[in-house]
Amino acid sequence: MLPMDHDTTSPPAPVAVVGAGTMGAGIAQVAAASGHEVILVDAAPGAADAALTRLRAILTRQVTKGRMTDAEAAGVVGRIEPAVLVDGLPEVGLVVEAVPEDLALKQRLLAGVAASQPPTTILATNTSSLDITAIAEALPDPERVLGLHFFNPPPLMRLVEVVHGEATAEAYLAHVAALMRAWGKTPVRCTSTPGFIVNRVARPFYGEGQRVVEEGIADPATVDWILREKGGFRMGPFELTDLIGQDVNYAVGASVWEQTGHDPRYAPTQFQRGLVESGRLGRKTGEGVFSYAAQPPAARPEPDLGLAERLVTGPVETDPLARTVAMLVNEAVDLVRREEASAADVDTAMRLGVNYPRGPIEWGRPIGFDVVAQQIAALDRAFPGGRYRPSPGLTDGSLDE
Ligand SMILES: NC(=O)c1ccc[n+]([C@@H]2O[C@H](COP(=O)([O-])OP(=O)(O)OC[C@H]3O[C@@H](n4cnc5c(N)ncnc54)[C@H](O)[C@@H]3O)[C@@H](O)[C@H]2O)c1
Structure with missing residues (x-):
């Protein structure tokens, strides 16, 4: 009918x-x-x-x-x-x-x-x-x-x-x-699929930044600067989650983690859990990763530009942008490989739903999907535990044009 x-x-x-x-x-x-x-x-x-x-x-x-x-x-x-x-x-x-x-x-x-x-x-x-x-x-x-x-x-x-x-x-x-x-x-x-396209593929955008900070590689202001100025994202992960609300962003991530049977790829970070538990939810509470106090007006910490340059020209393990992009590409490719959405729809969804400068599949092409697979493998060696698993779709040729 x-x-x-x-x-x-x-x-x-x-x-x-x-x-x-x-x-x-x-x-x-x-x-x-x-x-x-x-x-x-x-x-x-x-x-x-x-x-x-x-x-x-x-x-x-x-x-x-x-x-x-x-x-x-x-x-x-x-x-x-x-x-x-x-x-x-x-x-x-x-x-x-x-x-x-x-x-x-x-x-x-x-x-x-x-x-x-x-x-x-x-x-x-x-x-x-x-x-x-x-x-x-x-x-x-x-x-x-x-x-x-x-x-x-x-x-x-x-x-x-x-x-x-x-x-x-x-x-x-x-x-x-x-x-x-x-x-x-x-x-x-x-x-x-848990999180549909946008809420699933976007997970590493937040998670990688938080891990880079937890690992002591860089501070939030420097990570935000790198993602914005070097990556072309409208906002870095910390200023964005402060805007969304750390609790709201945490809940979306935790829901995907629950629904995937606690896949380590989506495990919430201690960093964000700490913010939520201490009520530092972002702009709406005046305090999050950054402070939004009006009186006296809070100054945003300055990014360390020297550190930023060293990180983005260094190995993937300590490069917040390369890590984030590799994981976004991996997540998107995995969704397409499982036939949960088409490559074109994943790219459209991420550009329109969260304003990414490029869709993750189109971002992965010039890097090379095989290179992304090597980057994820390097991350797995540096940080074992199952979070960094290259999607078979990166190397099986299914995304070749
Ligand atoms: N807020 C967002 O950014 C957003 C984005 C995408 C999807 N969603 C989804 O959209 C849905 C609604 O979210 P929201 O933010 O608009 O919620 P909301 O709390 O602003 O509005 C929900 C409304 O539903 C009414 N309601 C409750 N029980 C009802 C019933 N039995 N019959 C009729 N009306 C009833 C409430 O009185 C309330 O006005 C949720 O499933 C949410 O996950 C929300």
Whole structure:
């Protein structure tokens, strides 16, 4: 059976977004801006109305700045209808749930929605870390359940990971990928692997920097400087995790580590655990790796530029950039080798989802995948324990053009 809205000549089918928090409100805005009638549901009384009030204020500012007309803003807001209960939802083409990250809650919610919607309605979850197969398990027709992983904030971030569980039917995946393009997004596809593409492949960006500091090779300010100035990353791993929140970043890493059966590749560092346990969570607490005290204003430690130059021209074991890039390439190649995502989608996901200057596969090509394999092997000799395992995909020729 084909999903509603399959016929591109018909008006867009209504969409229901369940959960009107950070993500749900943004997803509702994106759908409404693309012409869909949207029902925005939140169990907390007043939450969906409050989300709409916030959206009105955001769009009024857009109008003031000349980025949209009054009529366009009114159209977006006018197409969103706030609601309190999921029960009695009218028929829609797509449901996107963005309720808190709790497997039982999501299973229950989608099972309830499935019972009241026609079998053609696509049921999407915006989960960042739960297994799509497990979410779909509770449903009689798991083939219509898939992940639509938007990034924060949804109206600004182009990337959407379209995630398939074991039972998801291809027709639905193709349909939502086309729908995401119609919404101005760039969809990438992946299996329900822990962390999907972005949250998995990005792990070494944080982990290598933290290990370099733990090993006494360099201080955080110097590592950040190297990754930014020599690597082209917008931010170094320490300033970035201070911005994200050390607790949030730690939780994502720990979730991937748990879901991979404690694979040492994803083991959290004592360095970050210490920050979290001592409440030094970053900007939001005024103290993280760096201090953000306002009075007196905290000075950021200066990078040691002499040390930085020596490290980036030295062996891989002590070069924060070469280590990080080698591990990013290794992680990306491994994902592709396991057929969890295509090389092109991994590169797109890392460029758009976390603003990397280059996709890891395209980064690995000029270095040489065999060279990356040698670098990982050298790291394994220097730091044994299973973290540094060259992916067989680096040397089996599967990525040769
Ligand atoms: N915040 C992010 O940066 C981000 C990014 C990508 C994905 N996600 C994922 O999106 C989902 C939502 O995250 P968020 O940050 O928007 O959360 P949030 O806490 O801001 O919003 C969740 C909303 O769901 C509502 N809710 C709770 N139970 C409900 C129910 N049974 N029915 C209807 N509404 C209910 C809450 O009242 C709340 O308004 C999570 O799965 C999260 O992992 C979050």
